[in-house]
Amino acid sequence: MQDNELIILYEDNHLIVVLKPQNVACCPDESGDDNLLDCVKRYIKTAYNKQGNAYVGLVHRLDRPTGGVMVFAKTSKAAARLSQAMKEGGFEKRYLAVLCGTPSKKKGTLENYLRKNSVNNTVYVCTQTEEGAKFASLDYEIKQEAEGLSLAEINLHTGRTHQIRVQTASINAPVYGDMRYGGEKAVKGKLALWAYCLRFFHPTTAEKLCFMAEPPLDGSPWNKFDINIK
Helix, strand or coil: CCHHHCEEEEECCCEEEEEECCCCECCCCCCCCCEHHHHHHHHHHHHCCCCCCCCCEECCCCCCCCEEEEEEECCHHHHHHHHHHHHCCCCEEEEEEEEECCCCCCEEEEEEEEEEECCCCEEEEECCCCCCCEEEEEEEEEEEEECCEEEEEEEECCCCCCHHHHHHHHCCCCECCCCCCCHHHCCCCCCCEEEEEEEEECCCCCCEEEEECCCCCCCCCHHHCCCCCC
């Protein structure tokens, strides 16, 4: 991504909250593509005229096709505290997703065990006893329906790879644009999954912070719904 494309939602001496574009990696990976973490490092180095490498701590991740709110730490102490809070469930992570179809239950909790196949980078629902099985949990609520699609709000309790995509597909309501897990319901297009809300306590002041950002409402399928995140 271009450095001038970086959108900063909040910044202080301890952390920086930015908007991750869709289809941009959140950190370096085997593709070698430019990524959000390096972009934030370049911004801090330039903005504060730092010599050498700027420290930026990766606290959590978003899958490459997913966009939305991310927080990075600007000090090692903030990184340690935020990472610990993440492990202990101290972050509230809410998403919006456009689903193909509507689940039979319009509100509920999905709990599964997921296993990742590292060879093809695909995640599967599995049994608890399978090697590599990890518990995954989320709450969802269907907010609106339009033209065979539904708008879901999702509260993510665990942060497994491809979790939302796999779990919604398991109830026959895959995310719009998900050609990997959508099956017969798959619809081509940009993945309609957006991390719209992030709540957590500040690592040094303990103030409760909340950051929200709308998905790209100028494009399909988001424009089929009346989205108000306030």
